[in-house]
Structures are given as structure tokens and as C-alpha cells.
Amino acid sequence: MEVIFMNRLSKLSGQHEEHAQLWIGEEEGAWHLGWSRYEEGDREDSSWYEGSSWDELLHIYRHQLAIQMSEGYRPLIQGLFHESEDLKSRSYGGQRLHCYSERYGNEELYADLCTWRRRRAAADRKAPYFIATNRLLRMISAFVPQTMDELMQLPGVGESKANEYGQEWMELTSGVERSTAFPLDWVQSVLSEDEYESWLYKQKEQKYKQELDKFTTRKQVLEGMKEGYTLEEIVNRSGLSRRELIELLETLDLEGYETDSLLDAELAVMPEQEQEAVWNAYEELGDSFLKPVLHKVYGGDKPGGGNLEQVYERLRMIRIRFRRHAEAERNAG
Template sequence: MEVIFMNRLSRMSDQNEEHAQLWIGEEEGEWHLGWTRYEEGDRVDAIWYDGSSWDELLHVYRHQLAIQMGEGYRPLLQGLFHENDDLKSRSYGGQRLHCYSELYGNEGLYMDLCIWRRKRAASDRKAPYFIATNRLLRLISAFVPQSIDELMQLPGVGENKASEYGAEWLELTNGLERSTSFPLEWVYTVLKEQEYESWLYKQREQKYKQELDRFTTRKQVLEGMKEGHTLEEIVNRSGLSRRELIELLETLDLEGYDTDCLLDAELAVMPEEEQEAVWSAYEELGDTFLKPVLHKVYGGEKPGGSNLEQVYERLRMIRIRFRRHTETEQNAG
């Protein structure tokens, strides 16, 4: 195997410096990504990736490196493969307040705020995150504002939020002891740079994990289509719901991937005249909304006792073909 990239990393632990190496190698068209840690003369090797996809290797690289940097390791060569993106631009302001709130928040108050949000979301018939994000509740739990003026010094609280929910938040915070004060400029000097950087890399770890999961899911779907699997088999393989999978198929079709084999197999049980009626409805009504097409083709009742979600599923699959056909005609014109 030929090593084509290597970077040395180190961290301080109990006044001792620990060292590690991150390396990328290539052998007969296969990529290898590994991590070697040295501790008290011992060498511990871990393989993070073996495979033929450079893109997949990069996703694994960024995620795993973010984990190590969150644990305190710092590379000798910095800025490679985007591991330091945005750190300078995010070094001040709201990010430090968010960091402090997550590290030093009042867990009891945070849970009370979550219970309040759940009840308020139910009464308002809104999604909880429309009421308040987890980060905002963390800020309130850490800094314990006891007036509207203090509340509005928190990132994410404007006049609308303060007027709509402020009084209820203050009911939960008033009377609680706090060891800090407003304004919050003190956070920028009290928060240690090392713990702030580690927190930032934890955020990166979560971001890269999500990107890696999306990449892996996409790969599983593409492989499933190539191998001729059914929709249900790909659902079981990828962990996506059927609706999520069809939405991904829409994206893949737009990107030029061949989805016809899978669509053919799934729509084979749908009568040809029924498919033609759906197609005609898209031509007449457009393809933005499914409900008008449903009523146009089937009237107010579900067709043939079929499950309504299954009907919508087929409408979405026909829409994939319809949109591709429409785009092809537009490009030809």
C-alpha cells in the first residue's frame, strides 16, 4: 500500500502530550483511511475506511477527524479537507453564548422549559421547534433572564418572541437563584478557548455525521436500484420510509439517474388506463399539488379500497416521469 497523505496530531492529557497519525493510502484501486495512536510506547491502529469511493472516504474522514478534534487532538497541518471551516468567523457572538449554555445550563430549568414548550405546541397546534428551539431553551436555562430586557439579550429572542412567550418564560425563571448577570459580555472571557473549540468540533461532528448518513443512504438506494431490488427491499436496506425513498427518487431522477426499472416494477400493478388518467390530470392541473390530481382521477373516494397513502405513492411515482418528460420537451423546444 502506498501512503499518499499523512498528518500528525497531538493533544495534552494530564500534562503529557499524546500523539497520533491520520493517514490515507491506496492499493490496487482501493482507498484506505486509518488512525494510529501512540501511548506510552504502544501503537494502536484503527481502520476507518476501506473501499473504492474517494467521496465516501472524505465523508468518513471529516466525521472521524471531527470526533478526534472534539476530544482535544489538533493537527500539525491545519485547514486540510475543511476541518477548520468557519472557526474564525464563528469565534465570537452568539456561538460562544450557545457553547456556554450547553456546557453550564440548568438541566432542571431546561426540562421545565421543554415541558412548557410541549404543552404550548399542543395548544397552539404548532410544531415544538416553531415555539422555541432547543438552543433557545438552553440559553434561557443557563442565563436565567428575569426581565423582558434581559430576555431580549439572548440570541433568537426578538420582539415577537418576547411579546408572545416572554411572560410565560419569566414565570419559570423568576425567583430562581443565578450566579451570573446581564449583560453577557463576561462569557467571552470566562469561557476557555479550549473548551469552546472542542464544543465547535462537536457541532462539526454532528454535521459531518448527518452528511455521512445521507451519503450512505444515497449509496444504498443507488446500489439497490442497480441490483433490481423492489421499493420495499430498498426501504428495509436503507432505513428510509417509503415516502422518503420516493422523495429521494425524485431528486435522483432530476440528477440524471435511471429510475425507470424501479418505477416500472412498482407501477406494474396499476392499470394502464389509470396511469394515463393520472398523466392527463397532471397535464391539465399541473404537478405542484397532488390532491387536485387525486380528486380529478378518483373523485372523492379512495379507488378500489386501496390505502390512500399507496395511492399518493403511485401519484408521486408517475409525477417523477411526468416532470422528466416535461423537462425533456422544454429542453428540446
């Protein structure tokens, strides 16, 4: 195997320094990604990836590397994913307050704030994150503001939010003992650089995990389509809901992937006359919204006793073909 990339990393564990190597190799058209850890003369190897997809390797590389760096490993050669620029641009202000609040927040107060948010969201008929984000509630729990002036020193609290919810927050924080004070410029000196960097890499780990999951799901859907699986089989394989899968099919079709085989199989049970009526409704009403098309074709009734979600599925599948046809006509013109 030819190693095409290698970097050495190390971390301090008490008075002991641990070493590791991250490497990428190629052998007979297959990519290999691995991690080797050295401790007291012993070497422990871990294979992170072996396969033909460079894109998949990169997704796994970023996620696994972020895990190791959040646990304290630092590279000999910087720039593994432009972390030096990222750290420089995010070293001050709200990010450090966010880091401190996650590491040193008052969990009991945070739970009380979350309970308050659920009740207020239900009363106002709003999504909880419109009331206050987890990040903001973490900051309130860590810094325990007890006046409106202190509250408004927290990132994410403007005059409008303070006027609307501030008094209720003050009621929750008023009886809580705190060991810190405002203003919060002391956070800069309390957080060590290594502690802050490890927290930032933990955020990267979560971000890259989401990207890896999205890539894996997309790969499973494409493989399922290639193998001729039904919509339900792909749902079971990928973990997506039927609606999420059809929305992904819309994206894949726009990107040029072949979706007709799957659409043919799913629409085979739908009468051609009904499909034609849906197509004509798109031509008349446009394809931006489904409800006008539904009412145009079916009025207040659902076809064949089917459930409404099934009807919308078919409308979305026909819309995939309609949009492709409309795009082809625009290009031809």
C-alpha cells in the same frame, strides 16, 4: 501501499501529551483511511475506510476527524477542513453563549422550559420549535434572565417573542438562583479557547454524521436499484419510509439515474387506463400538486379499495416519468 496524505495530531491529557497520525493511502485502486495513536511507545492502528469510493472516504474522513478534534486532538498542519477560518468567523457573540449554555445550563430549569413549550405548542396548535428552539431554552436555563431587559440580551429573543412569551419565562426563572449576571460579556473570558474549539468541533461531528448517513442511504438505494430490488426491499435495506424513498427517486431521476426498472415493477399492478388518466390529469392541471390530480382522476373514491397513501405513491411515481418527459420535450424544443 502508497501514503498520499498524512498529518500528525496531539492533545494534552493532564500533564501527558498524546500523539496520533491521520493518513490516507492508495493500493491497487483501493483507498485506505486510517488513524494511528501512539502512547508510551505503543502504536494502535484503526482502519476507518477501505474501498474504491473517494467520496465515501471523504465523508468518513470529515466525520471521524471531527470526533477526534472534539475530544481535544489538534493538528500539526492546520486546514484539515478550513477550521481556522470557521473558528475566526464564529469566535464571538451568539456561538460562545450557545457553547456556554450547553456546557453549564441548569438541567432542571431546562426540563421545566421544555414542559412549558410542549403545553404552549399544544394550546397554540404550533410546532414546538416555532415557540422556542432548544438553543434558546438552553440559554434561558444557563443565564436565568429575570427581567425583560435581561431576556432581550439573549440571541434569538426579539421584541415580538419577548412580548408573547417573556412573562411566562420570567415566572419560571424568578425563583431560580443564579451565580452569573448580565450583561454577558464575561462569557468570553470564562470559556477557554480549547473548550470553545472542542465544542465547535462537536457541532461539526453532528453535521458530518448527518451528511455521512445521507450519503450511505443514497448509496444503499442506488445499489438496491442496480440489483433489481423491489421498493419494499429497498425500504428495509435503507431505513427510509416508502414516501421518503419515492421522494429520493424523484431527485435521482432528475440527476439522470435510471429509475424505470423500479417504477415498472411497482406500477405493474396499476391498470394502464388508470395510469393514462393520471398522465392526462398532469397535462391538464400541471404537476405541482397531487391533490387536484387525485380528485380529477378518482373523484371522492379510492381506486380498487386501496389506501390513500398507496394512491399517492402511484401518483408520485407517474409524476417522475411525466416530469422527465416534459423536460425532454423542453430540451428538444
